[in-house]
Amino acid sequence: MTAANGRDRLVADYIPAGHRTEKTALICHxxxxxxxxxxxxxAMFHQMDYNVLIPDARAHGQSTGKLIGYGWPERQDQRLWIRRIIRHNGKNSKIVMFGVSMGGATTMMTSGLNLPPQVKCFIEDCGYSSVLNELSYEAGARYHLPAFVTVQFETAMSLYNRVLNGFYLRQASSTEALHHNYRPMLFIHGSRDDFVPTRMVYQNYHATRGPRELWIVPGAKHASSYQTKPHQYQQHVKAFVNRYVR
Structure with missing residues (x-):
C-alpha cells in the first residue's frame, strides 16, 4: 500500500483468524x-479469534522511507490501513487498534482523526504524551543537559523536523489528539518505565473523552508489561475488547 504521503510503500502481514470473523486487530510496533x-x-489477538494486521511503519522493516515521524504522519497511514481492512472484510468489520511505545503513541494520535464507525476501541501500551515531551525527558533525564540547553535543543530539533518531516514537534501530541477521541481506550503502562516515564500515562488518560481504563503494571519497565505479567495482560485486554467489540 502507498503511504499517505504518496511516496513510501508500506508492507504489512495479515494473519486471518481460524474461522471467518468480522473482528480485526490492527497492531502498531x-x-x-x-x-x-x-x-x-x-498471537494474543489471534487466540481471541481476531484477524491480525501488522504493518511496518515508514522507514521500518520492509516499508520504504527515510524519515520517522514518531507516530504523527504515521497516523494518516493507519487510517488508510483501517480503510483497507474494511474493504477486505466488509462494512460489518469490527476493528481494535493496538500499539506499544511509539506504536502506542501512534494509536493515540490516530484516535483523534475522523475514523469510520468500524473502529470500536483502542489499546495503547506505554506511549508518550508528545514527541516534544519525550525528547525533553530524554535530554534531561538521560543526558543531564541543563534547562537552557534543552530548550535550544528542542527548538533546533523542531525546526529541523519541520523542514524534513513537515511538522513542528509540538504538533505531534498524543494528549491533544485524545481530546478528539470519544471511543473507548485502554491505557497500559509499567510502574518502572524510565524511558517513557509513567507520569505521561496519566496525562493521556485524563485527556481522552470516551470510556477509559488504566492499568499500571507493577514492576514493569518500558514495553515489558506483557512479559512481566503475561496472564494478567491477556485478561485485561480480553475483558476490555469483549466490552466493546460484539
Missing part, C-alpha cells in the same frame, strides 16, 4: 522495531 517483533501480541 515501536521505534526502530518491525512487524515481526509484535508476534506475542499478534
Amino acid at each position: 515501536g521505534f526502530m522495531n518491525r512487524k515481526e517483533t509484535m508476534g506475542a501480541y499478534a
Whole structure:
C-alpha cells in the first residue's frame, strides 16, 4: 500500500483468524522495531479469534522511507490501513487498534482523526504524551543537559523536523489528539518505565473523552508489561475488547 504521503510503500502481514470473523486487530510496533517483533501480541489477538494486521511503519522493516515521524504522519497511514481492512472484510468489520511505545503513541494520535464507525476501541501500551515531551525527558533525564540547553535543543530539533518531516514537534501530541477521541481506550503502562516515564500515562488518560481504563503494571519497565505479567495482560485486554467489540 502507498503511504499517505504518496511516496513510501508500506508492507504489512495479515494473519486471518481460524474461522471467518468480522473482528480485526490492527497492531502498531515501536521505534526502530518491525512487524515481526509484535508476534506475542499478534498471537494474543489471534487466540481471541481476531484477524491480525501488522504493518511496518515508514522507514521500518520492509516499508520504504527515510524519515520517522514518531507516530504523527504515521497516523494518516493507519487510517488508510483501517480503510483497507474494511474493504477486505466488509462494512460489518469490527476493528481494535493496538500499539506499544511509539506504536502506542501512534494509536493515540490516530484516535483523534475522523475514523469510520468500524473502529470500536483502542489499546495503547506505554506511549508518550508528545514527541516534544519525550525528547525533553530524554535530554534531561538521560543526558543531564541543563534547562537552557534543552530548550535550544528542542527548538533546533523542531525546526529541523519541520523542514524534513513537515511538522513542528509540538504538533505531534498524543494528549491533544485524545481530546478528539470519544471511543473507548485502554491505557497500559509499567510502574518502572524510565524511558517513557509513567507520569505521561496519566496525562493521556485524563485527556481522552470516551470510556477509559488504566492499568499500571507493577514492576514493569518500558514495553515489558506483557512479559512481566503475561496472564494478567491477556485478561485485561480480553475483558476490555469483549466490552466493546460484539
